[in-house]
Amino acid sequence: MKTAIVNIGRILTGDIAAPTVAGDAILLDAGLISSVGTLSASQVESADVVIDAAGTIAIPGLIDSHVHITFGDYTPRQKTVGYLESYTHGGVTSSVSASEVHVPGRPKDPAGVKALAVAAMKSFQTFRPGGMKVHAGAVILEPGLTAQDMVELKALGLRYAKAGFGAFETPFDYAPIVKAARDAGLITMAHTGGSSIPGSSGVWAEHILAMNPHVSFHVNGGPIAMPEAGFRRLVDESDVALQICTAGNLRTALLVAEMARSSDKLDRLLVATDTPTGSGIMPLGILYTLSHLCSLGGLDPELAFATACGNNARVFDLNSGFIAPGRDGDIVLIDACAGGSQDDALSALRNGDIPAVSAVITDAVPRFVGRSRNTPAGIRKVRTASSKIVELFEGGAH
Structure with a gap:
C-alpha cells in the first residue's frame, strides 16, 4: 500500500x-x-x-519501551481487553515487552522462563493490535540459567533479557548472567528502584553499575525511586540508557532529565510508561510525560519527542522511531x-x-x-x- x-x-x-x-x-x-x-x-x-x-x-510513531504485555491484547493485572489497541490512539505505534512477568502462574525455572519468553515473542510476530508492533519476549533472568541458554535464546530470535524479578539472593548476583546475555547479543534491561512485586528486591545504582545492563528500566522508580545519590552515579559512571516512566516518580524523572541535558547525554534518555501495572493503563502516558519534561523541565519539544522515538529505537534496535x-x-x-x-x-x-x-x-x-x-x-x-x-x-x- x-x-x-x-x-x-x-x-x-x-x-x-x-x-x-x-x-x-x-x-x-x-x-x-x-x-x-x-x-x-x-x-x-x-x-x-x-x-x-x-x-x-x-x-x-511513539515507542513505549516498557509495556508489561502477556498474551493477546489483554492485561490480567487490570483485567482489561484491548488496551494495546487503545495505546495506538495515544500515538504509540510500537511497544517493547518489559518481560511477561504478569502472566498468571508464570514459571520460574530455567526451562519455563525460556519457554515463556519464546512463546510471547512468537505470538506477537504477526499479531498487530490496532496496527501496533509489539516486540515481545524478554526472558526473566532466574538462578540456574546459563550462558548457553542465552546463546540458544538468541538463536531462536529472542532479543531481550530482564533482570530484577528473579530469585537471586541479592541484585549483585545478576551480574554474571546479565554479562552472559550481553555477550550472546541480547539487549539487557534491569528493574531500578524499590520492590514492585512480592518477592522482588530493590535495585539501586550500585546494583545497576555492577550489572551493567543496556537499560536502567524506570530509573525514576517503578513506582518507587532509588536513593537520590544514585542518579548522579548512573549518569556519570556508566553509559547505561536511562529510562524514565510515567508510572514512576515525577520529581526524579525531571531530575534525571536535567542531569542528562546538562551533561550532554540526552541520547541516553528514554521515555516509556511502565504499564499496565498497579498504576493502571495509560494510553496517553508518553504524551503526559513529554508534557512534563517540556513544561516543568524546560526541555525543547523537538528533543523531547526524540526521547520517546529515536532514542528508544536506537537502544532497542528497532527500524521505527x-x-x-x-x-x-x-x-x-x-x-x-x-x-x-x-x-x-x-x-x-x-x-x-x-x-x-x-x-x-x-x-x-x-x-x-x-x-x-x-x-x-x-x-x-x-x-x-x-x-x-x-x-x-x-x-x-x-
Whole structure:
C-alpha cells in the first residue's frame, strides 16, 4: 500500500542529533518511508491514499519501551481487553515487552522462563493490535540459567533479557548472567528502584553499575525511586540508557532529565510508561510525560519527542522511531487540542497540555484519520483527501 501525507506543518525526525527536517510531505510505500520533504504531483497521484495533514505536525510513531504485555491484547493485572489497541490512539505505534512477568502462574525455572519468553515473542510476530508492533519476549533472568541458554535464546530470535524479578539472593548476583546475555547479543534491561512485586528486591545504582545492563528500566522508580545519590552515579559512571516512566516518580524523572541535558547525554534518555501495572493503563502516558519534561523541565519539544522515538529505537534496535527513508512507515500527526490556549502541538507541550492525536499510520497503512478517541480533537481538520480503496479511515468519536 502507498500512502502520501501532504500539507504538513512541520516534520520532527525523532533524531536527537537532528530533530527536524525541512519539507511538507511524506510518502510511504510497502510498509516503509520512501520519501521525506517535497513530493511531486505524480508521486501524490500514485498513492492509494492521500492524507491532508492540514498544517499539523508529523512525528514518528511513539515507542513505549516498557509495556508489561502477556498474551493477546489483554492485561490480567487490570483485567482489561484491548488496551494495546487503545495505546495506538495515544500515538504509540510500537511497544517493547518489559518481560511477561504478569502472566498468571508464570514459571520460574530455567526451562519455563525460556519457554515463556519464546512463546510471547512468537505470538506477537504477526499479531498487530490496532496496527501496533509489539516486540515481545524478554526472558526473566532466574538462578540456574546459563550462558548457553542465552546463546540458544538468541538463536531462536529472542532479543531481550530482564533482570530484577528473579530469585537471586541479592541484585549483585545478576551480574554474571546479565554479562552472559550481553555477550550472546541480547539487549539487557534491569528493574531500578524499590520492590514492585512480592518477592522482588530493590535495585539501586550500585546494583545497576555492577550489572551493567543496556537499560536502567524506570530509573525514576517503578513506582518507587532509588536513593537520590544514585542518579548522579548512573549518569556519570556508566553509559547505561536511562529510562524514565510515567508510572514512576515525577520529581526524579525531571531530575534525571536535567542531569542528562546538562551533561550532554540526552541520547541516553528514554521515555516509556511502565504499564499496565498497579498504576493502571495509560494510553496517553508518553504524551503526559513529554508534557512534563517540556513544561516543568524546560526541555525543547523537538528533543523531547526524540526521547520517546529515536532514542528508544536506537537502544532497542528497532527500524521505527525515525522519519527517514527506509524506516518503518509509522507516522503520527499531532496538533494543539481544540479549546486550549495554544495554536500548535509543540506550544501545547510547553504549556503542559497534551497534543491532539489527529492520525496514526503504521506500516504505511492509516489506522485512523481525523481524530483519536483518547484525545480532544485538534484545531485543524486532518482528513483523507483521496482514497483508491473503500476505507476512508475516518476516526470515530468518543
